[in-house]
Amino acid sequence: MEIKWIYPRWGSAHLEWEVFLSKVKEHGYHGVEIDLPFGPDKKEIATMLTDFELDFVGQHWQTQEVDHEKHMEEYKRHLYNLAEEKPLLINSHTGRDFFSFEQNLELIKLAQQVEVETGVPIAHETHRSRFPFAAHVCKQYLHEITSLKLTSDLSHWCCVAETLLENQQEAVDLAIQHTYHIHARVGSTQSPQVMDPRVDTYQEELAQFKKWWKAMLENAESGGRPYITIAPEYGPLPYALQHPQTGELLGDQWEINQFIRKEIEDLWD
Template identity: 90%
Template sequence: MEIKWIYPRWGSAHMDWKVFLNNVKEHGYNGVEIDLPLGQEKKEIVAMLTDFELDFVGQHWQTQEVDFEKHEEEYKRHLFNLAEEKPLLINSHTGRDFFSFEQNMELIKLAHEVEEETGVPIAHETHRSRFPFAAHVCKQYLHEIPSLKLTSDLSHWCCVAETLLENQQEAVGLAIKHTYHIHARVGSSQSPQVIDPRVDTYKEELSQFKSWWKAMLENAKANGRPYITIAPEYGPLPYALQHPQTQELLGDQWEINQFIRKEIEDLWD
């Protein structure tokens, strides 16, 4: 089974598109993870991806509306906007943690209808503030919808639960079976991102996340998938921390993402 390496635009939005894409291409990535603006201006971005021979994962995060009916309409519009450009998949920040179970289920059903109509897989990210914001909550949805696809970033769950989820192994195991896309970031019981996973201070956290990533890869292979997409996702500010006096970032996003990629490659090889 192949790993398709995807680099996030998050943290590089200040860069010129062509500089960004060239850098990603030169370092052996298969594609990028990006949102797309509504309207025709997105065509220029998609054309550049074609020029650089890069795939892309469409990212939806924009729908923040509190009113459910307005939220649903906006969500639908963004999903179709991404799907019409035929990404490898759509990674969706779906629903809200304060919506009811039934409301979030309606949004999940809507995403499935978009997937069926367009042929573009839609995976829902295990992200704080969204419907799968915590392990024990997501487990309910996974039991209800056996076909549900996840973008697994368990750093969020660790932060919410204030543990490395050692007491929620059933929920974690179920999430691994539903993992379709991976966001590879090392979190801790107190934050969604450790300061620098390369240092021994976070040896335990790195080991735990590597164990989860390996299980996700093994599950994808066992299910006969020809490839799985992984985005190393050490984040910029405010995920990355600054020295309080010098304002210097305490971790370099690009370097740490390359470290995570190498760790997973060595793990899988």
């Protein structure tokens, strides 16, 4: 099974598109994870991706509307906008943590309709503030909709639970079985992102996340999938910390993402 390495636009939006895509291509990534605007700019970006021979994962995060009916309409509009350009998949921040179980189910079923109509897989990120914000909550949805696809970023669950999820193994195992796309970031019991996973301080956290990532890869391979997409996702501010006096960032996003990629490549090889 192939790993398709995907680099996030998040943290690199200050770069011109050509500079960003050239850098990603030069370092051997298969594609990028990006949102897309409405209107003619979308086609320009799609054309550049074709020119650079890069795939992409569509990123939906924009829908924040608190009124459920308005939320549904806005959500659908964004999904169709991404699906129109035929990404490898759409990674979606779906629903809200304060919506009812039934309201979030409606959004998941809407996404499944879009997936069927367009042929573009839609995976829902295990992200704070969204429907799968915590392990024990996401487990209920996975039992309800057995075909649910996840973008697994368990750093959020660790932060919410204030554990490394050692007491929620059933929920973690179930999430692994449903993982379709991976956001590879190391979190802790107190933060969705450790300061720098390369230092000894975070040996325990790095080791745990590597076990989860390997299990996700093994599950995808045993399911006969030809590839799985992984985005190393050490984030910029405000995920990254900065020195309180100088403002200097305490971790380099690009370098740490290359470290995470190498760690996963080594454990998979």
